[in-house]
Every structure is written in structure tokens, then in C-alpha cells.
Amino acid sequence: MAASASDVAALIESAKKAAAFQAVEDHLSPTDKFVGIGSGSTVVYVVEAIAAKGPSFSANMTFIPTGSQSKGLIRAAGLRLCNLDERPVINGVSVALDVAFDGADEVDEDLNLIKGGGACLFQEKLVAVAARKFIAVADSRKQSPRLCTKWKTIPIEVLPLAAPDVLNRLKAMGSPNPVVRSGLPSKAGECVTDNGMWIIDAPFPPLLLPKDLTAEVDGTGKNGAWEIGRLAEELVKLPGIVEIGLFHGFNGVQAVGLGKEFQAQKPVAAYFGTPSGEVQVQNAA
Numbered sequence: 046m047a048a049s050a051s052d053v054a055a056l057i058e059s060a061k062k063a064a065a066f067q068a069v070e071d072h073l074s075p076t077d078k079f080v081g082i083g084s085g086s087t088v089v090y091v092v093e094a095i096a097a098k099g100p101s102f103s104a105n106m107t108f109i110p111t112g113s114q115s116k117g118l119i120r121a122a123g124l125r126l127c128n129l130d131e132r133p134v135i136n137g138v139s140v141a142l143d144v145a146f147d148g149a150d151e152v153d154e155d156l157n158l159i160k161g162g163g164a165c166l167f168q169e170k171l172v173a174v175a176a177r178k179f180i181a182v183a184d185s186r187k188q189s190p191r192l193c194t195k196w197k198t199i200p201i202e203v204l205p206l207a208a209p210d211v212l213n214r215l216k217a218m219g220s221p222n223p224v225v226r227s228g229l230p231s232k233a234g235e236c237v238t239d240n241g242m243w244i245i246d247a248p249f250p251p252l253l254l255p256k257d258l259t260a261e262v263d264g265t266g267k268n269g270a271w272e273i274g275r276l277a278e279e280l281v282k283l284p285g286i287v288e289i290g291l292f293h294g295f296n297g298v299q300a301v302g303l304g305k306e307f308q309a310q311k312p313v314a315a316y317f318g319t320p321s322g323e324v325q326v327q328n329a330a
């Protein structure tokens with residue numbers, strides 16, 4: 046007999062929960078001081094896992110949110126909240142977050158991410174790049190060889206005034222039918238982000254990795270074939286785009302080696318809960 050929709054939904058929730066609890070167990074150290082908390086339905090279990098460790102475990106920790114949902118989760122769990130721009134400054138530099146946990150809409154085999162399915166990508170990226178270590182948590186539906194395979198659109202945060210021009214430019218770049226996200230069913234009109242912006246969902250064919258490029262396929266969008274880094278570079282140049290939901294490039298550990306601290310967008314590991322109750326961990330190479 047096929048599983049009912051509610052059985053499937055329960056399995057997905059338990060997969061997310063298992064991934065979140067395992068990620069917190071492996072990556073949140075009792076000595077950590079500043080911890081980023083992302084947005085979405087999986088991060089709810091990250092906060093639950095932290096709270097389950099008891100008040101003494103997190104007594105010396107401060108939690109940095111990625112938006113209003115995240116702020117609410119931190120407050121409701123009784124954890125200490127601090128906005129990203131309010132953390133202490135030492136020698137003229139805001140302290141790095143020890144670790145940040147966040148969900149993802151799709152994760153490719155090189156740990157590039159699509160984020161923003163819940164319209165929270167901008168503050169999430171700010172928090173991810175401010176963290177020494179970024180950990181993604183999800184259920185196994187989010188695992189994919191290449192981005193835009195399962196989650197077929199890239200969420201892009203735009204200034205509302207610029208939306209019509211950005212839509213035209215996206216079409217010229219080969220995105221068929223990009224659309225401004227609707228706020229329905231909960232809000233009539235456009236979906237408005239925590240930053241007062243709109244989200245455009247731009248479909249693209251599966252995004253190539255650098256290892257996919259050849260003399261014939263250079264990843265610059267010819268015949269619709271974009272390599273992630275090249276597409277991201279072109280998108281952020283478009284006037285009116287505030288931030289894109291592609292988290293790509295390198296992770297925090299690689300960033301230190303490259304002397305590019307505070308630019309790392311990719312996680313060092315992604316945790317995927319499966320319907321069978323296992324957790325698969327995808328670590329950076």
C-alpha cells in the first residue's frame with residue numbers, strides 16, 4: 046500500500062530533524078560564542094537541538110539571526126539574541142561567528158547551494174560569510190548533482206522599482222520566463238522580503254561546475270549553459286539585484302587559506318536526513 050501524504054510529510058519532518066540534531070552534535074562546540082541561525086523549516090530543528098542541550102550549554106553563546114523568523118526562533122527558545130551589526134568589534138573588526146547553521150533548497154556535489162525558497166537569502170548570505178564555519182541542514186530531497194536540476198529556479202532579491210528591467214535582462218541571459226514571486230496565499234500582491242525587496246524566481250538549465258567546462262562549453266551562457274561562478278558574477282552586476290540565492294565559490298576553511306575571510310559562501314558540510322532515519326553527511330573535499 047502506498048504511503049499516505051501525511052506519512053510522507055512526517056517522514057520528511059523526521060529526516061530534517063535528524064539532520065539538524067546530528068549537525069548540531071558534530072559542529073556546535075560548548076566553547077563557541079557566536080552562532081548563526083538561518084531560516085526555513087529545517088532550522089527550527091537546529092534551534093530545538095540547541096535548546097535540548099540545556100541552558101548551561103548555551104549560557105555563554107550569542108545567536109545571530111538571518112531574518113524575522115529566525116529572530117523569533119531564537120527568542121522563543123530563550124537564547125541570547127544579537128543582530129549581525131551589533132556584535133562586538135575587536136581591533137576594528139566585528140567578531141567572526143564560530144559557526145552558522147542554515148537550510149538549503151538544493152545542494153550540488155560541490156556543496157554549492159540554492160537558497161531563498163522562503164525569501165530569506167540576503168541576510169542568510171551575510172551571516173554565512175561572517176561565519177568561520179557554515180553548515181547546511183536539509184532532507185535528502187535537496188541533494189542533487191547540479192543546481193537547478195530539482196529546484197529549477199534561482200531566487201533573486203530585487204529592488205521592486207527595478208523588477209521589470211531585471212526580468213528583461215534575465216530573459217536576455219537565457220532565463221525562460223523569470224517571474225516576480227507572488228505573496229499568495231498569505232499575502233495579496235508580491236512576496237516582500239524582510240528587507241522590503243521582492244523576489245524574482247529565474248529558471249535556468251542545470252548549472253555547470255568548473256569541471257564540466259570544455260573547449261566547446263565555456264559556461265558563459267551560450268546555448269543556455271552557465272557555469273555557477275560565471276552566472277553569479279553576471280547576475281550580481283545587474284543594477285537592481287540586491288543579492289542572489291546562489292551560494293558558491295569556496296567555504297570558510299578554503300577562504301582562510303586564500304586570504305579571503307568573510308567572502309566564503311559555501312558550507313563546509315551538508316547534513317541530509319533520509320526517510321529511513323539515517324543522516325548522510327557531505328563534507329567539503
Ligand SMILES: O=C[C@H](O)[C@H](O)[C@H](O)COP(=O)(O)O
Binds near residue numbers: 149150159161162
Ligand atoms: O529563504 C529561505 C531559506 O533559504 C531556507 O533556508 C531554504 O529555503 C530551505 O528551507 P527549508 O529548510 O524550509 O527547506
